[in-house]
Amino acid sequence: MLYVSTRKRAFHLSFKDTVFEGLAPDGGLLVPERIPLLTKKEIEELKDLTYQELAFRIFSLYVSDLSPGELREIIYKSYQSFRTSQVVALKNWGDLYILELFHGPTWAFKDIALQFLGVLFEKLLLETERKINLLGATSGDTGSAAIYGVMDKKNIAIFILHPYQKISEIQFLMMTTVVRPRVYNLAIEGTFDDCQAIVKSIFMDLPFKKKYSLSAINSINWARIMAQMVYYLWAYFRVTEKEKKAQVRISVPTGNFGDIFAGYLAKRMLGEDRIERLILATNENDILARWVNKGDYSVKEVIPTLSPSMDIQVASNFERYLYYFYEEDPDKTRESMERFLRERKLSFSREEVQKIQKDFLSSAVTQEETLETIREFFKETNYILDPHTAVGVRAGLKFKDNFPLICLATAHPAKFPETVNKALGFNFDLPEEIKRLYALPKKFEVLPSEVERVKSFLQDKALI
């Protein structure tokens, strides 16, 4: 399998290059040159596999430049750090299923992709005798998942900027209690936007970027999408077996369109509307819901909500879907993206909206509804949802119809105890592993919000 850009039919990259490049040289995103359609026989062979073996079979379709032995080793190593042998877990009440994706080291679904990416990076760096320095800004979740993905990996250092004293206590603890020689938490005296601006400005200094082999840890890396396809298929097989039905709907709390794009690929691979539709759940930052329901993809101000990891307006993986929406036409995709960059909006016709709605249903969930859903769901099932998962459950139930419904649980409630306690009306018990974080030593540096100070820190500590 080779990879192509969403914007130009000019080159083909191998899987390894795709992982390293991140972005296509023409500014587009990288996608596989075709999406394999599973045959009935293949589906039959895949449906009873363990999570890791299923991942191996699926990745084998997309990776031609690693040997089967190497690929297996990377997969098994990636998921060793999880608290369940099957990586994910399914809970159900009748034909309503919760797919728990938060059994990795930082208690949120980003671990599933970033643990894999960390192991993969290390392997590829050792092959080429390269070193990299990862640099990123976080408002919470991604930073800790990235740190846990690459800590203890050879030839990789990581520098994560966060706004000092402006992230949640648990997020702060999760990142800063990683006391490792090549892990640097930079607490910036400023806002998340300041952190992002610093990172952006450093990446724009190309000689500096090159000299220190700086690399981003963003959500557009193809390997992350690939890793996320697996749990859609795994859950589809388990649920259809149990329900004796061929079709399901899957509800996905969405921010950057990464997770749900992996769901779209899984839907295409299974074919025959086996995943009948994906339910795209947003919070009050509803650009994607407006797009599915009215064809209005226009940017508004970001509103901070109780599901902060979905507080996004411009979804960085949207372009990948657009490419398939335009029947893999890179010219149409490029034109659309350029128009979007100029006008900050795209409008889709009624016919186009109908086409979008063959893949997605969508609803925007308010913060009040989120709290209510946590409270009501607990009352009915004794199960505690995190605020992101609650957004997905709320939207999912709206569109359940007669289909078995799978709701993705993207974080453990213990990552957002303030909101969850408020919804429940009492303080729920945190897992021991999280309570323990409070007593651990911490490592972080407080720096003023100045590009030059961060740069000189990098000069000092970067691997070269």
Ligand SMILES: *Cc1c(COP(=O)(O)O)cnc(C)c1O
């Ligand atoms: C990142 C995140 C999301 C959104 O995922 P996208 O791939 O950006 O759509 C949802 N829930 C949680 C808990 C997250 O951390």
